[in-house]
Amino acid sequence: MRDSDNGDSQRPGSQSSLKSANQHRVVRALQTSGELTQAEIARRTGLAPATVSNMVKELTAAGMVAVPGGDHPGQRGRAVRLTRRMGLAVGIDFGHRHLTVAVADMAHEVLAEERVELGTGHRAEDGVVQAGALLDAALDRLGCDRKSVLAVGMGLPAPLETDTGEVGGPSILPGWVGVDAAAIASEYLGTAVHVDNDANLGVLAEHMWGAGRGTTDLAYIKLSDGVGAGLVLDGRLYRGRGGTAGEIGHLTLDEFGQVCRCGNRGCLETLVASHVVIGLLAPSRGPDLSIADIVAMAEGGDAACIRVLADTGRHVGVAAASLCNLVNPERLVIGGELALAGELLLGPMREVVGRYAVPSAVRSLDIRVAELGPRAQVLGAVALGLRSALPA
Numbered sequence: 001m002r003d004s005d006n007g008d009s010q011r012p013g014s015q016s017s018l019k020s021a022n023q024h025r026v027v028r029a030l031q032t033s034g035e036l037t038q039a040e041i042a043r044r045t046g047l048a049p050a051t052v053s054n055m056v057k058e059l060t061a062a063g064m065v066a067v068p069g070g071d072h073p074g075q076r077g078r079a080v081r082l083t084r085r086m087g088l089a090v091g092i093d094f095g096h097r098h099l100t101v102a103v104a105d106m107a108h109e110v111l112a113e114e115r116v117e118l119g120t121g122h123r124a125e126d127g128v129v130q131a132g133a134l135l136d137a138a139l140d141r142l143g144c145d146r147k148s149v150l151a152v153g154m155g156l157p158a159p160l161e162t163d164t165g166e167v168g169g170p171s172i173l174p175g176w177v178g179v180d181a182a183a184i185a186s187e188y189l190g191t192a193v194h195v196d197n198d199a200n201l202g203v204l205a206e207h208m209w210g211a212g213r214g215t216t217d218l219a220y221i222k223l224s225d226g227v228g229a230g231l232v233l234d235g236r237l238y239r240g241r242g243g244t245a246g247e248i249g250h251l252t253l254d255e256f257g258q259v260c261r262c263g264n265r266g267c268l269e270t271l272v273a274s275h276v277v278i279g280l281l282a283p284s285r286g287p288d289l290s291i292a293d294i295v296a297m298a299e300g301g302d303a304a305c306i307r308v309l310a311d312t313g314r315h316v317g318v319a320a321a322s323l324c325n326l327v328n329p330e331r332l333v334i335g336g337e338l339a340l341a342g343e344l345l346l347g348p349m350r351e352v353v354g355r356y357a358v359p360s361a362v363r364s365l366d367i368r369v370a371e372l373g374p375r376a377q378v379l380g381a382v383a384l385g386l387r388s389a390l391p392a
């Protein structure tokens with residue numbers, strides 16, 4: 001609907017509903033992007049610049065939007081953002097040995113982050129109670145309470161059964177297996193909780209705050225003990241019908257290779273998972289290495305470590321070339337523990353992607369390292385909360 005062709009304007013009451021519909025569009029555009037100039041709001045909503053200007057003045061007067069650093073909210077070049085009064089989104093991340101809770105406003109600013117150590121043996125209910133306590137502490141510091149929370153995103157280091165929503169096994173968090181994590185967390189916290197896997201959270205976080213900012217079609221590959229991809233296509237998280245889109249870790253690279261935990265053989269994960277990389281170097285470089293140790297040794301010139309990281313990059317490159325042929329992303333971001341290797345891994349990977357992908361699929365492809373490191377999970381959970389809080 002364009003501003004000028006409001007055919008309903010003659011009907012009684014229609015003007016006020018148009019105003020509220022326009023207001024809704026402006027608020028939605030701001031909530032999607034975090035911050036926009038008035039010109040950008042006009043472009044995204046299709047509203048006339050004068051209409052946007054009036055709308056911003058009204059919303060500012062109502063305390064719903066602010067123009068940071070500007071005394072003149074009418075100035076079109078300044079970025080406009082929603083205020084804290086418009087609500088908060090929360091991310092909860094259950095990691096391997098910790099629990100992190102982060103709170104952001106609708107302008108995508110992370111206002112608080114709380115973290116505690118948490119053993120892997122806890123029961124799901126106890127984990128949720130701990131998350132609630134951590135959330136209350138964060139909200140308290142912000143002078144807010146749970147009523148301000150519009151939506152919560154949550155990450156668990158475990159597979160999720162897409163048809164039942166239950167946490168699958170085997171999991172490093174045995175107390176969560178068979179539990180409908182979203183349901184028990186929603187009930188306890190009194191607000192909608194959305195759960196997603198680590199690759200999807202990673203792509204959401206990198207898209208909103210990290211190496212994928214400003215892209216419309218983004219692929220993210222997480223290389224850790226598990227290997228998976230998250231996809232933002234046409235600006236939206238793509239999960240596929242049953243939520244398994246992006247299972248790049250189980251692309252077959254060697255039909256007669258190692259047996260994978262999924263039951264197939266020679267999956268990408270059997271070649272590049274962190275423990276596999278460490279295992280390749282254990283006989284010659286010692287049994288207690290971490291990926292950080294291997295990267296440090298490679299940077300110091302250790303030929304075996306350089307070789308193993310390069311081979312890892314080449315294997316990932318073969319799978320990434322197929323991914324690029326299928327979805328043609330504009331950027332590919334590599335995250336997870338192995339991203340520490342930087343160009344030692346990305347250089348050989350780029351070479352293989354260039355060799356195996358269709359030239360048009362990778363001509364303008366940009367492959368880079370993730371920026372958010374271990375914070376990607378909790379920030380991804382916040383991003384999931386922010387997306388879930390968007391008005392319909």
Ligand SMILES: [Zn+2]
Nearest residue numbers: 250260262267
């Ligand atoms: Zn597999």
